[in-house]
Amino acid sequence: SNPQWITIKSVKGNPVIIYANKPLPEETGEDDKAQQALDEYLEKNNLRPTVTIHRGHSYFANSTIAYMAPSSRIVFMGSCGGFHLIDSILHKSEDAHIIASKQIGKTAINKPFFQLLTEKLRNGNSIDWIPFWKEFKSKASVEGFEDYIPPYKNLGAIFIKAYKKSMGDEETDG
Numbered sequence: 001s002n003p004q005w006i007t008i009k010s011v012k013g014n015p016v017i018i019y020a021n022k023p024l025p026e027e028t029g030e031d032d033k034a035q036q037a038l039d040e041y042l043e044k045n046n047l048r049p050t051v052t053i054h055r056g057h058s059y060f061a062n063s064t065i066a067y068m069a070p071s072s073r074i075v076f077m078g079s080c081g082g083f084h085l086i087d088s089i090l091h092k093s094e095d096a097h098i099i100a101s102k103q104i105g106k107t108a109i110n111k112p113f114f115q116l117l118t119e120k121l122r123n124g125n126s127i128d129w130i131p132f133w134k135e136f137k138s139k140a141s142v143e144g145f146e147d148y149i150p151p152y153k154n155l156g157a158i159f160i161k162a163y164k165k166s167m168g169d170e171e172t173d174g
Contacts, residue, residue: 013123013124014123020032047066050069054075054077056079074099074117075093075096094164098149099148100154113148116136131154133150
């Protein structure tokens with residue numbers, strides 16, 4: 001770890017490395033400088049994150065998306081109204097599996113998701129969303145859980161992906 005972010009590494013199972021930003025002052029721009037430094041570190045070390053998790057306030061969500069790696073395959077928007085950012089996420093990572101809240105993001109839901117996902121990855125389990133969601137629900141069954149939309153029910157993302165694929169197919173046919 002360093003003054004700008006925290007690094008957490010698994011000690012058993014498959015290697016899982018988590019880079020988490022520290023809560024630095026926004027007013028002085030330290031938060032943005034830290035994010036830029038992390039971005040540069042990842043690039044310099046040829047690291048391609050495959051999971052992006054936003055668990056803070058919604059007014060920071062656009063910044064998370066701006067710094068999100070195009071290699072992100074799982075994107076969790078655990079902030080209020082993260083569901084409305086689907087298009088922005090898919091512009092950054094066109095095949096991302098998006099989990100987002102339609103209403104209020106809650107720590108009591110975000111934390112179990114993060115823990116379960118990390119454990120599955122560390123154990124080498126593939127992420128099959130329907131059984132994953134059932135297990136997740138058993139760990140985070142609190143008010144507001146139903147406002148979180150899993151990738152297989154995220155009709156907005158499914159539609160946008162299908163539309164882009166259709167438009168891409170038309171471009172290659174003509």
